[in-house]
Amino acid sequence: MTTEATRFGLSDEERKNFHARGYAGPFTLYEPDEIKQRWGQERLRLLDRSAAVYQDEAAVSGGTNIANYDRHLDQEFLADHITRPEITDRVASILGPDVLCWRSEFFPKYPGAEGTDWHQADTFANASGSPQILWPGGSDFGGTLTVWCAFTDATIDMGCLQFIPGTHRTMFYDETKRMHYDPDLADVEKGGVRRGFFGYDYRELQIDPDWTPDESQAVSMEMRAGQFIVFWSTLMHASHPHLGTTRDMRMGFVGRYVPTSVRVYPDTDAIEEYGGRVGLERYGAVLVSGEDREGHNRIATHTTRNHPFRRRDV
Structure with missing residues (x-):
């Protein structure tokens, strides 16, 4: 029987x-006009980092990806977003x-980017070691469920996601190897690769150095603003370049x-990657559904501004 708590389950x-x-x-989470208005407001609020959980100036300045992490822990709209039943019902059904x-993370792509x-993530040790x-x-294989929401339109020309279906059950990369961070890899004008990975070359992790992804099987995941997709982080995924046919950025x-x-973050007190450390x-993980019967992760019940996280009842 479908209940109020499980009405969006797969x-x-x-x-x-x-x-x-x-x-x-x-799946549709917001109507285009709604997310355009909400995202326009949120972009301004994100400039205020006074309550952000990561405050190390060297790590969060200069465009490092760590600056994009976990803003749901201080921003009300994002705190409510990650706990929306349209998302958590589907995640819990898996x-x-x-x-x-x-x-949580932001993935902007600007015109010309x-x-x-292609990459996979299992333990997310690929950058930090x-x-x-x-x-x-x-278990040496698990990954995470990724819920990627388009806060703007995500077309092929604007750099939408690509997947190679069915690749989530086999890891083609060895995350025990460590990639070497080089910010110039993200800059094609400085000799960077056509499709890099935010300052890393993911090919360093390939189990077979001669292997290449079968791009003939790739599918492009175009989404309009306000839609989201759910996928295993171990699924082979990439993104198209932003061709600059519009001046609008793509934001996921x-x-x-x-x-x-x-x-989560076992035996460590810091995140070290992308040339930074916080x-x-x-930090605290957010219980979005059910109960924490394990007790081995730190749980955040409210944002740093004291906004409560909603939890899906079971």
């Missing part, structure tokens, strides 16, 4: 397709009733979700 057929392909959607949102290279999430039972906002049994003293 159907049996949708779950079957998700497990086969590694993704589901797009992961089970007890779910954490352990990270290059595409993002240390696992950022660990599934229970000694991502929430990352795992069961409460997963350990401490985790003020």
Whole structure:
């Protein structure tokens, strides 16, 4: 029976397709006019970092990606976004009733920007060298559910996502290797690669150095503003370049979700990547569904501005 708490959960057929392909959607969360207005307001609020959990000036200045992390922990609109039932019902129908949102990120792409290279993420150790999430039972394969929401239109010309369906069950990269950060890799004018990875060359992690992704199987995931897609982080994914046919940027906002049994930032007190380091003293994962029956992750119940996080009842 469909209840108020589970009305957006994936159907049996949708779950079957998700497990086969590694993704589901797009789904509509906001109407285009609504998200245009809300995002216009939010962009201005994000300039105020006084309540952000990561305050290290060297790490969050200069465009480093760490500056984009976890603004749901201080901004009300983003705090409500990651707990929307349209998202959490679908996530819980895949992961089970007890779910954490352990990270959020912005993914802007400006006119003329290059595409993002093919990549997968399992433990998210690829940049820092240390696992950022660990599934229970000694599992060496897990990943996270990524919910990528288009805050603006995301067309092929503007740099929408690409997936290679069915690749989420096999890792083609070894995250125990460590990529080397070079900001010039993200700048084609300075000799960067056509599709880099925010200052890294993901090819450094390939298990087989001669392997190349089968791009003939790739599908482009165009979305209009206000839509979102759910996919495993282990699914091979990339993005097109922004061709600059419009002066508008493409903005994606991502929430990352795992069961409460997963350990988040185990045995570490900092995030080190993209040439920066930020401490985790003020960090907390958000319980978006069910109960935390494990107790091994720090949980944030309110934003740093004291706005409560909504939780999906089971």
